[in-house]
Amino acid sequence: MNRTWNNKAWFMVLPVLALVAFSAVIPLMTVVNYSVQDTFGNNVFFWVGTEWFEEVLHSDRFWAAMGRNLAFSAIILAIEVPLGIFIALNMPRKGWGVPVCLVLMALPLLIPFNVVGTIWQVFGRIDIGLLGRGLYILGVDYNYVRDPVDAWVTIILMDVWHWTSLVVLLSYAGLVSIPDAYYQAARIDGASRWAVFRYIQLPKMNRVLLIAILLRFMDSFMIYTEPFVVTGGGPGNTTTFLSIDLVKLAIGEFNLGEAAAMSIIYFLVILAMSWVFYTVMTNYGTEKR
Template sequence: MDKPWNNKAWWLVAPMLALVAFSAVIPLMTVVNYSVQDTFGNNQFFWAGLEWYEQVLSSERFREALLRNLLFSAIILAIEVPLGVFIALNMPKKGPGVSVCLVLMALPLLIPWNVVGTIWQVFGRNDIGLLGWSLKSLGVDYNYVSDPLDAWGTVIAMDVWHWTSLVVLLCYAGLVSIPDAYYQAAKIDGASRWAVFRHIQLPKMKRVLMIAVLLRFMDSFMIYTEPFVVTGGGPGNSTTFLSIDLVKMATGQFDLGPAAAMSLVYFLIILLLSWVFYTVMTNHDAQR
């Protein structure tokens, strides 16, 4: 095979390379640079080696934030995935209801994250918020500003409200691609509703469901904006997730070295967990 070698093609790739370099590679290298040095301002840097990494990994604060993050992601997935599948199964497959449902489902996804946070921050207040006020008048002792459990409940409810739609839309796309003949065949066999779900709908949805789980996991593990707006990480540190802690450390305390080390560790954890998730799910797929 004689392929003409065209060096001009590099010019087409160049803008993309430059963009990636400036937006990802160079900032990442800067972070790496910060993470192994110490500074007291005045643009003076001193070599610190792995000191910051040791400090981050051994700190109670980091481990607590990490555990909160893992717990949050686990709860989110346990609620959003079954709920999303359930809603998708019950959405109409044809007729005018389809577009109404799709638009309703897409709405939360279209709202900017900080606005979602603000909405829930107001919604949950027990003086002017509909939710908070209603709960108070029902005699429920609900206050997300002072009670850690209420704060968690609010943040989780908010995330479920915001992101279940994504799972719904992905599953729905998987569901509508199942030919009608499958349902007919099941009907002729006399298969139960559960059998249809277990043996036709679930296997056919598996691929999109995998994507949904992966996306929701990565996203929930990196959550920042919404809890920051609603609880600011409080009360106390009860909703301080890794990202919130990171920002506090970097821009609040201006501890650039430890913050850089922490963000790299954070990045590696997400990368590792996503890789594990993906491998486990695709392996399972390959065995079948």
């Protein structure tokens, strides 16, 4: 390993460090301070030690929300990644179809999160929504307000609609960077379509795919706006994810100490998972060099 390590370059990141200090570090410190105290407002605090952490760790509500969040992330990754790759593989590589497809794919990504939520909230309504009304006419008993399965299906469909494009665009970027010589070699060897995908396209896409998986995992694990707008966490608590639960706890119940403790645990989980993904991404690349 003969890399050049110039530690003076670290001074270049000082401005960013200052920005991050005010936008993230100082608020995070405040959250830590809140997590060991109880308050009834008016800047009056009572020391409670680790009680809030114990309460969160023994709370069924927290673990249920965590379970729902993990299930949601797993489901949308299992759908969006293969679907995104499939669409990217079938997109045109040249001609007028390229800009058309790219713009169509980019459209859902440009829509603000709360608007996406509103679109699907209306789309799924059984009185006026195209999806809800259409299913009702077809005789399907669909009602995302009342039925937990329907609520989950709606939210998953919404996320797939909103974010598969990201996987498509990243995969497409990986695909177009493959030189033609690889395909020519594969043709000469008489490689099957599957072999071309498995041994040429997939290895060339792995870096961008890992970025896509990382981004989609992080984002889905922190999802708030869309399910909040569509279901508000219901019916009951069936679509209450960690972030929705956190807001309920902090703002709805004004339970700032417990919400702070929950935020810290949530933060540690996300930090650990980000590290795992980041390490896999960076090390996967170095092995291939």
